[in-house]
Amino acid sequence: MTYKRIYLKRGKEESLQRFHPWVFSGAIHRIEDGIEEGDLVSVFSASGDHIGNGHYQIGSISVRILDFSDRAIDESFFVERLTQALNMRRALNLMRPDNNAFRLVHGEGDFLPGLVIDIYGDTAVVQAHSPGMHFARTIIANALTSLDGIAVKNVYYKSETTLPYKANLDPQNDYIIGSFTTNVAMENGLKFHVDWLKGQKTGFFVDQRENRSLLEHYSQGRTVLNMFCYTGGFSFYAMRGGAKLVHSVDSSAKAIQLTTDNVELNFPGDSRHKAFAEDAFKYLDEMKSDYDLIILDPPAFAKHKSALKNALIGYRKLNAKAFEKIKPGGILFTFSCSQAVSKEQFRLAVFSAAAMSRRKIRILHQLTQPSDHPINIYHPEGEYLKGLVLYVE
Numbered sequence: 001m002t003y004k005r006i007y008l009k010r011g012k013e014e015s016l017q018r019f020h021p022w023v024f025s026g027a028i029h030r031i032e033d034g035i036e037e038g039d040l041v042s043v044f045s046a047s048g049d050h051i052g053n054g055h056y057q058i059g060s061i062s063v064r065i066l067d068f069s070d071r072a073i074d075e076s077f078f079v080e081r082l083t084q085a086l087n088m089r090r091a092l093n094l095m096r097p098d099n100n101a102f103r104l105v106h107g108e109g110d111f112l113p114g115l116v117i118d119i120y121g122d123t124a125v126v127q128a129h130s131p132g133m134h135f136a137r138t139i140i141a142n143a144l145t146s147l148d149g150i151a152v153k154n155v156y157y158k159s160e161t162t163l164p165y166k167a168n169l170d171p172q173n174d175y176i177i178g179s180f181t182t183n184v185a186m187e188n189g190l191k192f193h194v195d196w197l198k199g200q201k202t203g204f205f206v207d208q209r210e211n212r213s214l215l216e217h218y219s220q221g222r223t224v225l226n227m228f229c230y231t232g233g234f235s236f237y238a239m240r241g242g243a244k245l246v247h248s249v250d251s252s253a254k255a256i257q258l259t260t261d262n263v264e265l266n267f268p269g270d271s272r273h274k275a276f277a278e279d280a281f282k283y284l285d286e287m288k289s290d291y292d293l294i295i296l297d298p299p300a301f302a303k304h305k306s307a308l309k310n311a312l313i314g315y316r317k318l319n320a321k322a323f324e325k326i327k328p329g330g331i332l333f334t335f336s337c338s339q340a341v342s343k344e345q346f347r348l349a350v351f352s353a354a355a356m357s358r359r360k361i362r363i364l365h366q367l368t369q370p371s372d373h374p375i376n377i378y379h380p381e382g383e384y385l386k387g388l389v390l391y392v393e
């Protein structure tokens, strides 16, 4: 199937021939009349070879290629891609009686650029990051509920903050199929409320699941500070791991309420946990040196390359505070989820912070995003989560 055509400048097809899914605006020679934002388009090289079909968008990334052939991008296309995504999650053993929360679609990582889908029990939360995916939302929802091997009953569409604001699409967060049933989901046997209606992203950060499990193994008998706790994920893993005490801190009062509710859901009446609505830097400045397991999982300090320098300073300052205060023999889990910050840059920021503290520090683990947030090998930009586990003498 050929859609309206976009022709590239000579030689600009090279990265696409290596299956990188983005066409940058500077690579385009000519756009056929009548193409509008969000339309399906066919991309051709200067010499007239068909390269692939994808969604057109106004901006520096002009086309996100969905398929490097001339097949139609219709409901059967989405059923096929979603089935492949689901088969992979099954192979990862993420669909179990004690685990019903996972990412089903991770954009380019699942060959569906512009689309994110998280599953919480029988509800799917769908996020469009491109106008094309916004227009496809109903066929995506239908495809989701038709999949074999998973019973998706409710599809909640949540793209008010993820679509380009200039596209003027006015997306309304709402159910496309079904309605609210329960919002309690399960991760590795721990329960949590997911607030997809008002919470950040799709309501829960499924990307820290494996790192939380690792933390659980280090928690026995420790005094834990979970900084930037959001819904408290790391806190209840630490409690299950036998922590002596867990303090959760977030600047958002809403997050502190969610954390308190989630701890109560798993460990009712457990006095080991306390939560504080406080700014991270203020808390770290004023706290005593009582913690021997600290988690730093801040929001992305650099959403774009332009913010890189300040972001690196931010990571350095934050980690320096933790190195200054953590007890001897302490363990620090420190993360960056900024896509614009590379693994090497993050490590350098943490290294600088370590040097400032003059303490003996060793790297125990180098962490990344979990397997349900796969990286398309042709699209290295898909790597975003970085973490280090450090032992501080």
Ligand code: SAH
Pocket (backbone or CB within 6 Å): 204, 205, 208, 227, 228, 229, 230, 231, 232, 233, 234, 249, 250, 251, 252, 255, 278, 279, 280, 281, 297, 298, 299
């Ligand atoms: N660790 C969490 C995810 C963290 S998201 C998890 O496992 O789910 C980042 C969190 O940092 C958000 O909840 C946000 O409210 C909080 N935050 C942002 N700026 C902050 C600041 N200056 N001090 C404390 N918390 C902050």
